[in-house]
Amino acid sequence: MALIVxxxxxxxxxxxxxxxxxxxxxxxxxxxxxxxxxxxxxxxGETNRLIGLAHAIQPRPTPRELDVLLSTGEQVTIxxxxxxxxxxxxxARSYTGGQVHILTDSAHNKARIRDIDGARxxxxxxxxxxxxxxxxQGVDAEGNITTLGRGGSDxxxxxxxxxxxxxxxxxxxxxxxxxTTDPRIEPRARRLDRITFxxxxxxASLGSKVLQIRAVEFAGKYNxxxxxxxxxxxxxxxxxxxxxxxxxxxxxxxxxxNRDEAKLTIRGVPDQPGVAHKIVGPVADANIEVDMIVQNxxxxxxxxxxxxxxxxxxxxxxxILRRTADELGAREVLGDDGIVKISLVGxxxxxxxxxxxxxxxxxxxxxxxxQMISTSEIKISxxxxxxxxxxxxxxxxxxxxxxx
Amino acid sequence: MALIVxxxxxxxxxxxxxxxxxxxxxxxxxxxxxxxxxxxxxxxGETNRLIGLAHAIQPRPTPRELDVLLSTGEQVTIxxxxxxxxxxxxxARSYTGGQVHILTDSAHNKARIRDIDGARxxxxxxxxxxxxxxxxQGVDAEGNITTLGRGGSDxxxxxxxxxxxxxxxxxxxxxxxxxTTDPRIEPRARRLDRITFxxxxxxASLGSKVLQIRAVEFAGKYNxxxxxxxxxxxxxxxxxxxxxxxxxxxxxxxxxxNRDEAKLTIRGVPDQPGVAHKIVGPVADANIEVDMIVQNxxxxxxxxxxxxxxxxxxxxxxxILRRTADELGAREVLGDDGIVKISLVGxxxxxxxxxxxxxxxxxxxxxxxxQMISTSEIKISxxxxxxxxxxxxxxxxxxxxxxx
Numbered sequence: 090m091a092l093i094v095x096x097x098x099x100x101x102x103x104x105x106x107x108x109x110x111x112x113x114x115x116x117x118x119x120x121x122x123x124x125x126x127x128x129x130x131x132x133x134g135e136t137n138r139l140i141g142l143a144h145a146i147q148p149r150p151t152p153r154e155l156d157v158l159l160s161t162g163e164q165v166t167i168x169x170x171x172x173x174x175x176x177x178x179x180x181a182r183s184y185t186g187g188q189v190h191i192l193t194d195s196a197h198n199k200a201r202i203r204d205i206d207g208a209r210x211x212x213x214x215x216x217x218x219x220x221x222x223x224x225x226q227g228v229d230a231e232g233n234i235t236t237l238g239r240g241g242s243d244x245x246x247x248x249x250x251x252x253x254x255x256x257x258x259x260x261x262x263x264x265x266x267x268x269t270t271d272p273r274i275e276p277r278a279r280r281l282d283r284i285t286f287x288x289x290x291x292x293a294s295l296g297s298k299v300l301q302i303r304a305v306e307f308a309g310k311y312n313x314x315x316x317x318x319x320x321x322x323x324x325x326x327x328x329x330x331x332x333x334x335x336x337x338x339x340x341x342x343x344x345x346x347n348r349d350e351a352k353l354t355i356r357g358v359p360d361q362p363g364v365a366h367k368i369v370g371p372v373a374d375a376n377i378e379v380d381m382i383v384q385n386x387x388x389x390x391x392x393x394x395x396x397x398x399x400x401x402x403x404x405x406x407x408x409i410l411r412r413t414a415d416e417l418g419a420r421e422v423l424g425d426d427g428i429v430k431i432s433l434v435g436x437x438x439x440x441x442x443x444x445x446x447x448x449x450x451x452x453x454x455x456x457x458x459x460q461m462i463s464t465s466e467i468k469i470s471x472x473x474x475x476x477x478x479x480x481x482x483x484x485x486x487x488x489x490x491x492x493x
Numbered sequence: 494m495a496l497i498v499x500x501x502x503x504x505x506x507x508x509x510x511x512x513x514x515x516x517x518x519x520x521x522x523x524x525x526x527x528x529x530x531x532x533x534x535x536x537x538g539e540t541n542r543l544i545g546l547a548h549a550i551q552p553r554p555t556p557r558e559l560d561v562l563l564s565t566g567e568q569v570t571i572x573x574x575x576x577x578x579x580x581x582x583x584x585a586r587s588y589t590g591g592q593v594h595i596l597t598d599s600a601h602n603k604a605r606i607r608d609i610d611g612a613r614x615x616x617x618x619x620x621x622x623x624x625x626x627x628x629x630q631g632v633d634a635e636g637n638i639t640t641l642g643r644g645g646s647d648x649x650x651x652x653x654x655x656x657x658x659x660x661x662x663x664x665x666x667x668x669x670x671x672x673t674t675d676p677r678i679e680p681r682a683r684r685l686d687r688i689t690f691x692x693x694x695x696x697a698s699l700g701s702k703v704l705q706i707r708a709v710e711f712a713g714k715y716n717x718x719x720x721x722x723x724x725x726x727x728x729x730x731x732x733x734x735x736x737x738x739x740x741x742x743x744x745x746x747x748x749x750x751n752r753d754e755a756k757l758t759i760r761g762v763p764d765q766p767g768v769a770h771k772i773v774g775p776v777a778d779a780n781i782e783v784d785m786i787v788q789n790x791x792x793x794x795x796x797x798x799x800x801x802x803x804x805x806x807x808x809x810x811x812x813i814l815r816r817t818a819d820e821l822g823a824r825e826v827l828g829d830d831g832i833v834k835i836s837l838v839g840x841x842x843x844x845x846x847x848x849x850x851x852x853x854x855x856x857x858x859x860x861x862x863x864q865m866i867s868t869s870e871i872k873i874s875x876x877x878x879x880x881x882x883x884x885x886x887x888x889x890x891x892x893x894x895x896x897x
Contacts, residue, residue: 142569146509146580147579151575154572158576160568164568171555172551172555188637188638232592
């Protein structure tokens with residue numbers, strides 16, 4: 090008997106009618122003999138309504154109390170979905186994060202799951218019930234309510250699937266799978282039947298926001314087969330696997346991109362051990378996340394150092410870097426927040442240097458100048474001027490024959 | 494250092510502004526050195542909104558899931574009030590019913606409190622924090638969320654006060670105390686400074702809906718001094734005490750009444766042991782609550798038997814009584830749903846027969862015919878035709894000099 094964990098996001102449970110439609114979907118699996126655990130988010134709009142109330146009272150809400158407030162959103166959904174299931178004649182029971190002991194650390198608003206006690210859920214499943222669990226929330230060791238941060242319901246679903254050793258974790262969303270690139274930019278983008286966890290991580294972190302990145306990491310760590318499907322149309326979706334089939338052959342999965350980048354360069358830094366830390370350290374201390382880092386080999390006794398940050402952090406990072414430059418006696422600081430990052434994601438590309446050169450050639454053929462390059466096991470990223478985003482994505486999609 | 498439990502109902506926390514106003518009130522007590530536990534209801538309108546969602550999905554919502562749903566209402570309020578307190582610089586912490594182990598039985602939608610573990614609350618109070626607790630809700634022994642039924646927040650407050658041995662339990666509401674009668678009927682009605690628990694029970698059960706009757710019973714049982722005050726204006730309110738001062742002297746507290754009555758009479762029943770049970774039994778079995786019961790002494794071998802029920806149960810009760818009459822060979826069944834009950838409530842009236850005769854004389858002077866009479870230790874109730882309600886209440890208010 091297959092055990093499936095299904096997760097439905099806010100849009101999928103955004104109204105009474107949609108909740109009833111989810112109930113019918115779940116009942117189909119239950120009626121065919123499957124065991125189902127359903128993880129749900131708050132109804133769309135509800136979390137924002139609650140945050141609005143909080144902000145009307147406290148400009149910076151007390152984190153512990155914000156969690157008490159926000160966790161009610163999912164609690165409403167679990168009750169309504171369970172009622173809808175019962176109404177269709179499908180026995181069901183709801184649980185809050187606390188009730189199924191989704192134990193987290195105490196980092197309110199962005200807690201991390203430490204453990205789940207699956208015993209209670211398993212007992213219900215064995216009794217023939219569908220179990221409906223509130224996503225996004227847990228409790229810390231002292232019993233305080235915590236939340237996992239926005240999008241955390243994906244993580245709850247994966248953690249639940251891991252704890253129960255489910256056969257599959259299905260994430261229902263408003264797209265029908267993972268695409269070779271954003272269909273709004275390249276209409277010929279193709280849905281992938283499968284993608285590896287590592288590729289999905291790169292796609293997710295690069296702005297293909299189908300799945301929360303922590304959920305993907307979690308799934309990879311616990312070997313949970315993950316599938317992305319549409320709540321609104323039938324279809325197999327995209328399976329995210331941990332098997333790397335066809336290891337020997339390079340396979341390009343897709344083109345990811347990120348518009349929200351800005352780059353900063355510090356030039357003429359004395360080339361000494363520890364200098365990288367002196368440059369990146371103060372930026373990290375200001376809670377600014379650094380993405381790409383490129384350091385060229387030293388010319389004579391000095392070197393140049395470039396990194397990218399989220400565009401919203403650009404002014405602050407620039408200010409910090411100017412101070413650092415003074416301290417280090419660097420020649421100058423340059424910055425540009427009119428850039429984007431485009432990445433080719435795929436398994437086995439490192440051992441196939443031909444891929445990188447094909448990528449660079451495709452961009453050159455369109456007259457697109459590459460400003461930065463960085464590579465990993467499964468991705469090659471380039472930074473280009475913002476205006477080339479669409480052109481670059483389409484050129485690469487074409488060059489690697491990704492079209493449907 | 495005084496320990497006060499304060500309870501604010503849905504109207505008192507019905508908007509962001511009102512929540513902020515409650516926070517200022519609580520802070521005043523905290524700043525003057527008092528320890529405060531605040532029990533709150535859902536924001537007014539919220540419970541109805543949630544019930545509307547439930548009914549859109551399930552005409553008769555699964556009781557367990559309805560409790561999961563409704564308990565979110567108070568959870569929203571505790572978070573917002575705690576934020577408001579923190580924002581005024583008053584350290585505070587919120588708890589759901591489950592978090593402070595308000596243990597109830599498993600009767601969903603109408604659970605009864607069995608136990609409260611005050612240790613966690615006490616630790617917060619000792620650390621100088623205000624504790625904000627969700628009213629109306631608890632958990633059963635299996636950790637399922639339960640609710641106490643509408644108005645249950647009063648009961649939570651009293652139970653909390655009992656568990657913590659609080660010095661006073663203050664119920665903030667939209668009236669400024671308990672009155673000698675309904676001011677909408679007798680404008681000269683006067684606020685009582687104090688009233689005994691027994692009198693309050695009679696007033697509450699007779700339709701003076703200031704306090705939930707279970708809360709009053711609870712307070713009496715655990716000797717919790719209870720005070721009813723207004724959220725919106727300053728004033729001492731009404732203290733509900735367990736001391737019966739001036740025991741020897743009869744004291745009339747007020748005139749209560751109940752419009753929702755109907756009476757049924759079965760005539761010519763054989764006067765045999767067990768006949769009362771044969772008449773009332775089937776009515777009770779149909780879940781119809783019987784209020785006053787009057788049986789006159791038998792004339793020859795038969796007797797007459799009259800009782801009152803809630804007006805909404807009248808048609809059903811009449812149908813049942815007709816069947817009973819057939820079975821018992823009674824002469825006839827009579828009914829009247831155009832009646833009201835008016836009651837004089839006060840301590841020590843039984844030993845002062847003069848009070849009853851003064852009551853009857855006052856009604857007779859206005860030409861009001863008394864249809865039924867029943868008496869208890871602290872109340873004399875009469876049933877009269879509905880049209881005499883206002884006249885009767887005013888006549889009695891005058892006769893016993895209750896006016897302000």
